[in-house]
Amino acid sequence: MNGTFSRLIRRTVDVKEQEFAALLWSAAYFFFVLCAYYVLRPIRDEAGVAGGVENLPWLFTGTLVGMLLVHPIFASLVSRLPRRRFVPLTYRFFILHLGIFYVLYRFTDPAKDVWIGRVFFIWGSIFNLFVVSVFWSFMTDIFRSGQSKRLFGMVAVGGTIGAITGSSITSALAAPLGPVNLLLVSALLLELACFASKALERHEAALATAADEEDIGEAKGSSDELIGGSFFDGIKSVVASPYLLGISGLMLFFTISSTFIYFQQADIISQVFGDDRTARTKLFANRDLAVNVLTLLTQLFLTGRVVRWFGIGVALAFVPALGIAGFALLGASPVLSVVLIFDVLRRAANFAIQRPAREALYTVLPRSDKYKAKNFNDTFVYRAGDQIGAWSYPAMGALGLSMSGLSYSMIPLSILWLALALWLGRKYLRLHRSPAPGHEST
Numbered sequence: 001m002n003g004t005f006s007r008l009i010r011r012t013v014d015v016k017e018q019e020f021a022a023l024l025w026s027a028a029y030f031f032f033v034l035c036a037y038y039v040l041r042p043i044r045d046e047a048g049v050a051g052g053v054e055n056l057p058w059l060f061t062g063t064l065v066g067m068l069l070v071h072p073i074f075a076s077l078v079s080r081l082p083r084r085r086f087v088p089l090t091y092r093f094f095i096l097h098l099g100i101f102y103v104l105y106r107f108t109d110p111a112k113d114v115w116i117g118r119v120f121f122i123w124g125s126i127f128n129l130f131v132v133s134v135f136w137s138f139m140t141d142i143f144r145s146g147q148s149k150r151l152f153g154m155v156a157v158g159g160t161i162g163a164i165t166g167s168s169i170t171s172a173l174a175a176p177l178g179p180v181n182l183l184l185v186s187a188l189l190l191e192l193a194c195f196a197s198k199a200l201e202r203h204e205a206a207l208a209t210a211a212d213e214e215d216i217g218e219a220k221g222s223s224d225e226l227i228g229g230s231f232f233d234g235i236k237s238v239v240a241s242p243y244l245l246g247i248s249g250l251m252l253f254f255t256i257s258s259t260f261i262y263f264q265q266a267d268i269i270s271q272v273f274g275d276d277r278t279a280r281t282k283l284f285a286n287r288d289l290a291v292n293v294l295t296l297l298t299q300l301f302l303t304g305r306v307v308r309w310f311g312i313g314v315a316l317a318f319v320p321a322l323g324i325a326g327f328a329l330l331g332a333s334p335v336l337s338v339v340l341i342f343d344v345l346r347r348a349a350n351f352a353i354q355r356p357a358r359e360a361l362y363t364v365l366p367r368s369d370k371y372k373a374k375n376f377n378d379t380f381v382y383r384a385g386d387q388i389g390a391w392s393y394p395a396m397g398a399l400g401l402s403m404s405g406l407s408y409s410m411i412p413l414s415i416l417w418l419a420l421a422l423w424l425g426r427k428y429l430r431l432h433r434s435p436a437p438g439h440e441s442t
Contacts, residue, residue, distance in 0.1 A: 013154040013304055018210035022203035023151055026139060027158025029196035033135050034159040036189035037128050038166025038292070042284040043179045044124035047117030049266055049280055055118070056266065060259070060390035062122040064383045070126055071379055075234060078371045083141065084201055088194040090134050094127050098187040105180040125383070131190070133378035136359045138197065140370045142204050144211045145363040145432050149312075152356040153303035160299055160351065163292040171285035175278055234372030238381075243431070244369065246424045247361055248377050250316065252385040253417035254350070257323055257410050259389025261330075261343055264403060268336045287340060291347045298352035306353055307360075313425015315357035319349050320417035327414065331407035361424060364431040 015023055048056055077086040101123070104116050139155060140148065166189075170182060238244045273279050307315050326342040362370050396406055 014150045016210045018206045022207045025196055025200040026155045029193055029200055030135055030155055030159035031162035032189050032193035032196055033131050035162035035166040036186045038163045038288055039170050039182050039186040040124055041288060042170045042281050044121050045284045046277055046281040048121045049270055050277060051114055051118045057390040057394060059118060059121050060386045063125040064387050066122055066126045067380045067383045075372050087134060087197050091190050091194050095187045095190050098183045102183045129379045129382055133375050137371045137374050140362040142207055148360045148363045149307050153299055156356050157299045160292050160296040167285050167288040167292060171282055174281050233368055234376040237369050237373040238376055243427050244373050248381045249420050251377050251381045253413055255382050255385025256389040259386050260393055260410055263393045265339050265343060268339055272336055290344050294348040295351040298348060303352050311425055312357045312360055312428050313422045315353050316421035316425055317418050319354045320414045320421060322346055322349055323414035324411055327407045327410040331404040334403040361428055
């Protein structure tokens with residue numbers, strides 16, 4: 001390991017020598033996953049606007065239906081196959097679909113592009129949750145609780161650099177290369193993520209050797225060990241556990257408020273840019289680039305310190321606290337600059353601070369919950385929150401609420417969200433200190 005590079009890493013993260021290789025491969029794995037997604041994200045968002053802002057609630061409904069179809073397939077794979085097989089199979093499932101969309105866009109009547117775009121929007125909304133959820137399930141499976149608090153912030157840096165790279169690729173190449181050709185770029189990046197996941201598995205034993213003293217007794221699986229059970233296990237665990245239900249509530253509050261911002265942003269952008277699809281795609285890509293640059297700076301200088309100094313609860317509460325202030329400001333001034341700045345700050349805070357803290361919540365749970373219950377929360381519950389937001393937004397507008405009124409309606413929700421975040425932080429601490437953590441005691 002290069003001495004200069006090692007010293008540079010140690011200045012920003014408390015990493016042990018045995019953990020270096022696993023940390024770097026984890027960051028590389030997340031780099032490829034998020035780079036692949038962020039190449040596609042502006043294309044997906046533009047397809048949503050092109051299909052008509054008034055049709056977005058139906059696209060969100062289609063996404064939820066898609067989740068209901070895909071989640072049992074994934075849960076069955078988790079039950080029947082070892083991790084070293086179901087992780088690459090999941091990614092290659094989506095690589096195959098990217099190839100299908102490429103052919104459809106290339107060789108079908110351009111008049112049907114709007115309908116293909118609507119299907120792509122639904123597929124992309126499923127894709128992004130599954131590929132990221134599988135990544136974080138993998139992380140919570142091989143890193144111990146103490147390691148997650150020390151290292152997840154730096155792992156997330158790899159993803160942020162990947163997101164910046166993906167946004168930059170689309171921003172720079174959307175016009176000269178064309179959005180359709182970028183689908184193949186994303187497919188290649190996903191295949192590289194599969195390679196990185198396999199390389200990471202070779203360092204699982206070294207991570208176990210370097211476990212923190214308080215994590216020595218923490219049970220972990222292996223890449224060849226079957227998790228077993230049925231695809232209903234995740235749903236049953238969530239329903240039976242107040243802790244997992246609390247995480248579901250955390251997800252619902254986040255997605256409902258996110259959907260409100262998404263719809264407000266789509267409305268304003270549609271009014272400002274009209275039918276200029278290239279301009280909209282570039283704006284979405286530049287917005288994502290700003291989010292990820294800010295996320296990277298926060299991860300490098302704040303994430304680890306916030307979690308170590310203030311704990312998981314405060315880290316989880318950061319985004320809802322920002323939401324209270326942001327929705328108040330957006331209610332007072334519902335214009336493009338305000339909604340973009342709020343969206344950038346909020347998403348950066350989520351990626352840099354709330355997301356690593358939320359993933360750490362799963363490190364104290366049984367292995368089955370890290371894949372099945374977590375995937376259920378990350379996919380179905382996430383999109384259920386989208387549904388609530390997607391239909392309540394136009395419904396409240398139809399009742400006469402202005403854009404300002406819609407923003408103000410999110411402030412009470414953000415207050416409840418903040419209280420739940422602090423409660424989950426306390427529950428996590430109790431489970432982490434327990435000699436035999438598990439959802440039965442939650």
